[in-house]
Amino acid sequence: MILDLDIGNTLSKWRLKDTQSSEIRSRGAVWTREEWRPGADIPDLDVVESVRISSVARAAVLDETVSLLRHRVPHVYVARSTRETLGVVNGYDEPGRLGVDRWMGALAGYQLAGGCCAVDCGSAITVDFVLPGGNHLGGYIIPGLRLMKESLKLGTRNVAIDPESEAEALLEPGRRTVEAVNHGIYMAAVSAINRIYSEVCDQQAVALPMLLTGGDARVVSRGVHVPHAVWPDMVYGGLEACFPLTLAERAGKMSGAPRVPEPVSLEKIRAGLAFSMLL
Ligand SMILES: Nc1ncnc2c1ncn2[C@@H]1O[C@H](COP(=O)(O)OP(=O)(O)OP(=O)(O)O)[C@@H](O)[C@H]1O
Numbered sequence: 001m002i003l004d005l006d007i008g009n010t011l012s013k014w015r016l017k018d019t020q021s022s023e024i025r026s027r028g029a030v031w032t033r034e035e036w037r038p039g040a041d042i043p044d045l046d047v048v049e050s051v052r053i054s055s056v057a058r059a060a061v062l063d064e065t066v067s068l069l070r071h072r073v074p075h076v077y078v079a080r081s082t083r084e085t086l087g088v089v090n091g092y093d094e095p096g097r098l099g100v101d102r103w104m105g106a107l108a109g110y111q112l113a114g115g116c117c118a119v120d121c122g123s124a125i126t127v128d129f130v131l132p133g134g135n136h137l138g139g140y141i142i143p144g145l146r147l148m149k150e151s152l153k154l155g156t157r158n159v160a161i162d163p164e165s166e167a168e169a170l171l172e173p174g175r176r177t178v179e180a181v182n183h184g185i186y187m188a189a190v191s192a193i194n195r196i197y198s199e200v201c202d203q204q205a206v207a208l209p210m211l212l213t214g215g216d217a218r219v220v221s222r223g224v225h226v227p228h229a230v231w232p233d234m235v236y237g238g239l240e241a242c243f244p245l246t247l248a249e250r251a252g253k254m255s256g257a258p259r260v261p262e263p264v265s266l267e268k269i270r271a272g273l274a275f276s277m278l279l
């Protein structure tokens with residue numbers, strides 16, 4: 001078995017993948033913390049022969065995790081942001097400083113779709129761009145839905161946006177504090193994503209397919225009108241591409257990869273942008 005770990009600021013996601021069949025056997029998430037309790041937190045390590053890790057938590061969390069795993073698992077692979085990998089050239093002045101989850105998403109997106117806009121809706125919302133040809137332009141970081149809400153301190157932090165809500169309802173003016181906050185932050189997130197996408201496609205003169213991942217991807221997806229696909233395993237896809245272990249992975253297949261969304265034409269994107277400027 002392969003254990004894939006995506007250690008975020010809030011949640012640490014894991015999944016177990018069968019080395020022979022490439023099937024996902026189980027998955028889960030626990031709060032990110034410095035000490036793991038194998039068995040309770042993560043699955044039985046006796047069946048695991050390889051671990052692949054993407055971590056944006058504090059260095060101590062990764063160090064602790066790796067030292068624990070090295071005693072129990074034959075192969076431990078840790079992803080790092082580099083200057084160039086798999087045809088993608090990192091847009092950061094200091095490539096190592098790009099969050100490795102963003103780098104994994106960009107690599108997975110490029111492997112799947114060629115040029116792309118990779119959006120991760122987690123603790124932070126990140127929007128990264130890779131051009132056809134592999135130039136990563138860099139990206140945008142804004143607070144995620146939960147962080148935006150917590151920063152307001154209006155006593156609404158415990159009332160989350162219902163992930164089943166319809167976008168239309170979430171975009172209406174709120175009539176209670178909790179509704180005003182939830183609808184406000186939702187509007188902030190989806191309009192930022194829509195605008196960022198249009199601006200960058202306009203600047204670069206290319207219509208790019210958009211891919212969405214992260215804990216809030218589903219609810220954000222309903223408010224994003226740009227054609228896009230939700231890919232919950234996008235960060236894992238980057239790990240598969242960097243450290244291919246199964247037959248399918250060696251053939252370039254990433255688990256759960258969606259069909260590549262067909263972007264609308266550049267003319268339409270530009271017309272939408274011009275229209276929104278007039279209002
Ligand atoms: N069970 C849950 N616990 C916490 N957050 C959840 C949960 N389910 C969904 N979410 C939503 O997911 C978001 C967290 O995103 P994600 O699951 O991608 O993890 P993350 O650790 O925050 O990622 P990162 O730190 O890498 O951005 C939160 O903003 C929250 O609204």
Ligand SMILES: CC(C)(CO)[C@@H](O)C(=O)NCCC(=O)O
Nearest residue numbers: 056097098099100101102124141
């Ligand atoms: C932005 C987050 C927190 C998103 O998970 C992560 O990618 C990170 O810690 N990045 C480092 C800063 C940067 O990417 O520029």
Ligand SMILES: [K+]
Nearest residue numbers: 008101120122
């Ligand atoms: K994440």
